[in-house]
Amino acid sequence: MVDVKQPSVGFLGLGEMGSAMAGRLLDGGLTVTAWNRSHGPAARLGQRDGVPVVPTVAAAFMAEQVVHPMLSDDSVVLEVFDEEMLSGVPAGRTHIQHATVSADTATELAEHHQRHGVGYVTAPVLGRSTVIARGDLLVVASGEPEALASAMPSLTLLGRQVWSLGSDPRHPAVVKIGVNYSIVHTLQSIAESVSLVESAGVGASSFVEILTDTAFSGSAHRGYGPMIAESRYQPVGFSMALGLKDLTLAEQTAAEQGVKLPMSSVLREVFEATMADPDLAALDWSAVAEITRGRRAR
Numbered sequence: 001m002v003d004v005k006q007p008s009v010g011f012l013g014l015g016e017m018g019s020a021m022a023g024r025l026l027d028g029g030l031t032v033t034a035w036n037r038s039h040g041p042a043a044r045l046g047q048r049d050g051v052p053v054v055p056t057v058a059a060a061f062m063a064e065q066v067v068h069p070m071l072s073d074d075s076v077v078l079e080v081f082d083e084e085m086l087s088g089v090p091a092g093r094t095h096i097q098h099a100t101v102s103a104d105t106a107t108e109l110a111e112h113h114q115r116h117g118v119g120y121v122t123a124p125v126l127g128r129s130t131v132i133a134r135g136d137l138l139v140v141a142s143g144e145p146e147a148l149a150s151a152m153p154s155l156t157l158l159g160r161q162v163w164s165l166g167s168d169p170r171h172p173a174v175v176k177i178g179v180n181y182s183i184v185h186t187l188q189s190i191a192e193s194v195s196l197v198e199s200a201g202v203g204a205s206s207f208v209e210i211l212t213d214t215a216f217s218g219s220a221h222r223g224y225g226p227m228i229a230e231s232r233y234q235p236v237g238f239s240m241a242l243g244l245k246d247l248t249l250a251e252q253t254a255a256e257q258g259v260k261l262p263m264s265s266v267l268r269e270v271f272e273a274t275m276a277d278p279d280l281a282a283l284d285w286s287a288v289a290e291i292t293r294g295r296r297a298r
Helices: 016-027 039-046 057-063 074-080 083-087 103-115 145-158 170-199 204-212 219-229 240-257 264-275 285-294
Strands: 008-012 031-035 066-069 094-097 119-122 137-143 159-164
Touching (some): 008 016, 008 057, 016 031, 016 066, 031 039, 031 057, 057 066, 074 103, 083 103, 094 103, 103 119, 103 170, 119 145, 119 170, 137 170, 170 204, 170 219, 170 264, 204 219, 219 285, 240 285, 264 285
Parallel strands (some): 008 031, 066 094, 094 119
16 A cells, blocks of 8 residues: 555656646655656656656556556557556556546556556546646546555645545546536637627626626636636647547547537537637637637627
């Protein structure tokens, strides 16, 4: 079992989210062993507090009992955690998977890990990279009791709240997909409302201030509202490509479950139009609002 007083963990994948999460664990006093597919991000983290950087995922599992990956999508996760790699993981290790992946991929990963005696926890996180340093991520997790017990010390440090959803690996994956689908709706609803009031000569910033002081005071509206009002889409907290990926996951999940998503076709058209514009495609996913804004009659 992991020493809950002084846990030591591995962290794999040092993009925008991963770097911030690894930094949060370091700030909390944990020892972190790092790995990244490209050398630069790992080297930068390696300069901080003497963080050891390992050359392979297998080496991270050899060094640490608990390993947190934050990778980009289903294909990357399945490629990194293949049967060959898992077959060499020492007994007693726990893999805490944070990536937003399909429910089928979450199930496949859990089955692969069980086959090789590796603990597995599905634990996608809710929140942008900008909230991680202050511990305001939210975590939804599932796994077998022993794996969850190993994961909790570092999960409670990463997240302001951790919801345990039992042992089914699909449940956190579907919850994360549902949350992101709601955020996509939020981006579009703000864009449409801002375009409406701007067309009448009302300042977008004043409108968003009113909007978020009334019925829409949650973090999505308060976070993205001012960004859209001011067309302020850098630095990128969440990429446009990942936004389209998450919309696709929602559509795929709905099809598998026999659920109709009437607005998904509209949202897809707007996202695809954004991705077709190279200037917008390089910005934060909230820049999808500029498509609706740009279609307003002048």
